Amino acid sequence: MTFATDKRTAVGLLVPLLTGALVAVALGVYGRLHTPTGYAVGPAGFSGALAMKSWLTTGVFLLAIVQVVSALSMWGKLGVSIPAWVHRWSGRLAFLLSVPVAFHCLYALGLQYDAPRVLVHSLLGCFFYGVFVAKMLALPRRGLPGWSLPVLGGTAFAALVGLWLTSSFWFFTAVGVTF
Structure with a gap:
C-alpha cells in the first residue's frame, strides 16, 4: 500500500466520521436549545x-443483538452462515423502532x-445516532480499512447497550415491567 492509498483511505473514513460527529453535536444542541414540550408522543397501546x-x-436492543450475531456470521467468525438479509432487515427494523423513541426524547x-x-x-443518544450515521x-465506501465497519458497528452496539441500561433497564427495575 502506498502513501497515496493510505491518504485516500483515511480521507474516505474521515468524511463519515466528521458527518456523524456533526449529527451527534447537532442533536445535542437541538436537545439543549429546544424548549421541551413535555407532551408524550404516541404512546398508543402503552400505559x-x-x-x-x-x-x-x-x-x-434485541434486534441489535441479531445485528451483532449476523455481522459475526458475515465476517466468518461463527462457523455458521446467516443470510445477509437478516442483518439488513434487523437493522432497518431496529432503526424504525428507535425513531419514535428518539423523537419523543x-x-x-x-x-x-x-x-x-x-x-x-x-449524551449516549446523541452519540448513538452520530455513530449510526x-x-x-x-x-x-470502498477501500476503507477492514476494521472500520466492525469498529463502527461495535461502537453503535456499545452505545445502544448504554442507552438500554440507562432507560429500559432502569424503567423495568425502578417502575416495574408494565405495558
Missing part, C-alpha cells in the same frame, strides 16, 4: 410514554442533565 419507550428500546424532553443517569442517557455513510 404511558416511558413504557412505550422502554419496550421499543428493548426491541431495538428530543421533542418532549430535550437534552437533560439534572441527574447523572439522564445526562449519560442524553457514520456507519451508514461508511458502508458503501
